[in-house]
Amino acid sequence: MKSLEELKAIRERMQGQVEFRAENSDQIRVVVGMATCGIASGARPVLTTLAEEVQKRDLKNVTVTQTGCIGLCQYEPIVEVLEGGKDKITYIKMTPEKAVEVLEQHLVRGQVVEKYTLNETRL
Amino acid sequence: MFPEISLHILDIAENSIKAGATRIEIEVLRRTAERKLTVAVQDNGCGMDAEQLAGCTDPFFTSRTTRRVGLGIPFLKASAECTGGSFFIDSQKGRGTQIRAEYVTDHIDCIPLGDIGATVYSLILMNEAIGFFYRYGVDERQFTLDTDEMRALLGDVPFASREVAAFIREYLEENQKETDQEEIL
Ligand SMILES: Nc1ncnc2c1ncn2[C@@H]1O[C@H](COP(=O)(O)OP(=O)(O)OP(=O)(O)O)[C@@H](O)[C@H]1O
Ligand code: FES
Numbered sequence: 001m002k003s004l005e006e007l008k009a010i011r012e013r014m015q016g017q018v019e020f021r022a023e024n025s026d027q028i029r030v031v032v033g034m035a036t037c038g039i040a041s042g043a044r045p046v047l048t049t050l051a052e053e054v055q056k057r058d059l060k061n062v063t064v065t066q067t068g069c070i071g072l073c074q075y076e077p078i079v080e081v082l083e084g085g086k087d088k089i090t091y092i093k094m095t096p097e098k099a100v101e102v103l104e105q106h107l108v109r110g111q112v113v114e115k116y117t118l119n120e121t122r123l
Numbered sequence: 124m125f126p127e128i129s130l131h132i133l134d135i136a137e138n139s140i141k142a143g144a145t146r147i148e149i150e151v152l153r154r155t156a157e158r159k160l161t162v163a164v165q166d167n168g169c170g171m172d173a174e175q176l177a178g179c180t181d182p183f184f185t186s187r188t189t190r191r192v193g194l195g196i197p198f199l200k201a202s203a204e205c206t207g208g209s210f211f212i213d214s215q216k217g218r219g220t221q222i223r224a225e226y227v228t229d230h231i232d233c234i235p236l237g238d239i240g241a242t243v244y245s246l247i248l249m250n251e252a253i254g255f256f257y258r259y260g261v262d263e264r265q266f267t268l269d270t271d272e273m274r275a276l277l278g279d280v281p282f283a284s285r286e287v288a289a290f291i292r293e294y295l296e297e298n299q300k301e302t303d304q305e306e307i308l
């Protein structure tokens with residue numbers, strides 16, 4: 001069995017590096033809706049994929065979080081991208097693959113992936 | 124409905140989070156000889172009064188405002204009961220809520236447990252301020268994970284940092300694999 005003792009070594013390694021996650025104004029928040037309809041339509045793999053990709057690529061300015069109901073059941077799984085001073089972008093009907101695309105285009109390069117966004121006319 | 128029991132557990136734990144819980148305990152226990160799988164979620168959130176408790180297994184009862192039906196609890200109840208299993212809920216206003224569902228695993232309508240590791244992993248990572256206790260058991264074998272213990276060992280190193288997150292994932296996966304295995308003699 002793996003034991004929690006390994007965390008001690010991780011802590012020692014990490015503390016040498018100091019700034020793990022300085023929350024600042026450039027921080028991008030990525031929010032995944034995890035209400036019942038989100039979970040039913042596949043929000044969990046979208047969330048874990050986003051969290052893992054952000055860790056893997058060491059994107060220090062991106063925080064992945066979850067929320068409850070976003071109120072747009074038929075468009076779940078939904079991922080919102082919130083960035084200081086910019087309009088909120090709402091991505092709909094996400095899959096792990098689409099989420100990786102959003103991560104590469106939008107979160108890394110700053111280019112919104114329009115084809116997956118909820119645009120007003122669809123409402 | 125959900126294709127996996129582990130998604131029900133995630134959904135029920137989301138209720139606990141919404142109820143402001145600071146401590147959530149999740150148990151998954153399999154008794155192979157009896158073909159039973161019991162899952163339980165307990166929290167110290169705001170709880171429900173007697174009327175809410177009586178109503179919450181009815182889909183038309185919900186405190187939500189965006190949709191007029193609450194589905195999480197009725198879904199879990201139906202998915203357990205349709206296997207010949209059982210469902211139990213208790214709650215006290217101001218104290219917390221306890222939910223338990225028992226599945227008969229060899230019933231044709233029994234859905235698989237699914238990726239319970241992913242459920243626990245995402246709950247822990249997304250809710251660092253909440254203390255999670257998780258127990259996974261198969262017959263005599265079991266392992267546990269307590270995020271309060273993790274926090275004590277890690278100091279202020281975030282769970283969402285790469286190495287810690289990878290550790291949590293591996294811890295859950297490897298220990299589950301060992302727990303699932305028949306004793307090798
Ligand atoms: N752990 C809990 N603590 C306090 N109240 C709860 C808890 N779980 C459920 N409830 C109450 O029971 C209601 C019904 O829960 P249920 O999960 O069935 O639906 P919902 O959460 O309202 O909506 P949905 O799960 O469909 O997104 C909730 O709205 C809430 O008022
Ligand atoms: S009720 Fe479906 S997104 Fe909230």
Ligand SMILES: [Mg+2]
Nearest residue numbers: 036134138195
């Ligand atoms: Mg719910």
